[in-house]
Amino acid sequence: MTKQRRTTKILLYLLLISGTIFALFPFYWMLRTALVGSDLIFEITPTFFPKHLEFHNFRDALQAQPFDRFFLNSSIVTVANIVGVLLSSSLCAYGFSRVDWPGRDRVFGVMLTALMLPFAVVMIPQFIGWRTLHLTDTLAPLIIPAYFGGGLFNIFLLRQFYMGIPRDLDEAAFMDGANHFTVFRRIIMPLSSQSMIVVGLFTFLNNWNDYLAPMIYLSSEKNYTLMLGLTLFQGAYSSQWNLMMAAVSLVVLPSLIIFLFAQKYFIQGIAMTGVKG
């Protein structure tokens, strides 16, 4: 019995370790390629542990394209989105959870159906709209929507959380003459900082990693975000894989750092949406 237990245990860890290799190897290979000279790219027998590390690849990659500009654009879009999403989704979530108005839940239910709506279905009219306003090829189409609700998914998530906060707190505050806005600012906001962090982190990732929307709206290079800059690079340096991987490493770095520090919140947020949803 115990022997059988031990074999199962060994098998279990073997599976987990092979899974780990499957998950992490691409990251290793990215770094390894980013650190080798051009002579080691097209070898028949690739070196797994190169002896000479060429750190200047990172500098070369950065100089090949105006990555500082792309970085700035991505940062503007991301920060503006985080602010907009947090402000607007928390207000709306409050209105859908702690103010009792006739028809509230029905309205919310109707809106939630839009979660299933593919972006591609409304993409063309949205593009035409921004174009009519002469706002294509600016960052505006990537930022402004965040201030109009901040995404149904985020409202849903915050609403779930707000509904769990005891109502007595509001009642006590109302007795003291507070209005809804004070309750929102003084009670609900401070109590929900955890879920706000979750929403903020997902907003960061969604915008930092976004590819489709920037590609539709941005046409001149000076307005490109990092993701677009990366594919520009891909076109120009298609065979210089070491520089390519150096650029990819640098683009991936901010997301990795944030994940290392905030892993707990990501896992929490993902689990919350799936289980309570």
Add this chain to the structure above:
Amino acid sequence: MSTAVQLDWEKTQMDAQRQARKKRMKNLRTGLLFTSPVLLGYSIFIVVPLVITFVLSFTDYSIGAPMHFIGWSNFTDMFSGRDMFFYPAVKATFYYVFVSVPVGIVFAFFVAVLLNQKIKARAFFRGVFYLPVIIPIASAGIIWMWMLQPDFGVVNYMLQTLHLPTSLWLASDNTVIPTLILFSLWNSGSMIVIFLAGLQGIPAHLYEALEVDGGNAWHKLRYITIPMSSPIIFFNTVMGFINAFQTFVQPMVMTSGNSGSGAAAMGGPDNASLLYVLYLFQNAFRFSKMGAASANAVLLFIVTLIFTFLIFRFSKSFVHYEGDGKRS
């Protein structure tokens, strides 16, 4: 005397009613004020565009040209095959969606069950499996392109060393979709984390009871783990289908080629990976056929609608919700 009392009483009651109505109106105003951003946003960015998409699907609209209503032409062009990309796109999409979702669910569930055993460093392994999700798909796609490069890629080299057959991966029309599916498995960390959270919520006493009755590991999986997770399996399936139908970045970055702007350049090789949203994008922004692309969008909308509806109908027969007496 008694009439005076009654009048008084009626008056207070009317007052109370009036007050309640006043409060309701006030709440309505407050509620609408708080939710006004999303009420506006929902109208501007969803309802109005949806209507416009339907209208445009009956036109030959393209940017900078006069627009004509052309009836059902866009739709007949699609189904008659006059739009030569339609059937390849549908074929590629169905192949991708109907293989990647079931395989992904089984894979993610299996990994979650492994992670739910009594193991050391569970948080570490969970983080590792989630890691691929947080990096941009576009950059992950570029890494994979390099690893899977047929002549100098490290994957083919390793296969060769192990005397296993190599593959052309993204470069052949036979293997491009399976390769994208493999990539989607690598990227299935969200599903794994959601499954794991669900598994951790299953009460231990159920397993203990089964052990007392002499059940083995297979019985536990078959009679407890799977039924108890069915709502989450259902959730992941719905989200999986919806996301898979919208897959765009992977074929755009990995199989569309950046140099050529020719018709055959997207979703290669030989349109084998021209997934539907990429096809729609190509119509709208490469060929500037906004009308035709809107017709594509209408079809996507209808298919998503039918799918969601079917899945929800179908789910009632197999999803187990804990403590539900009425399975409506």
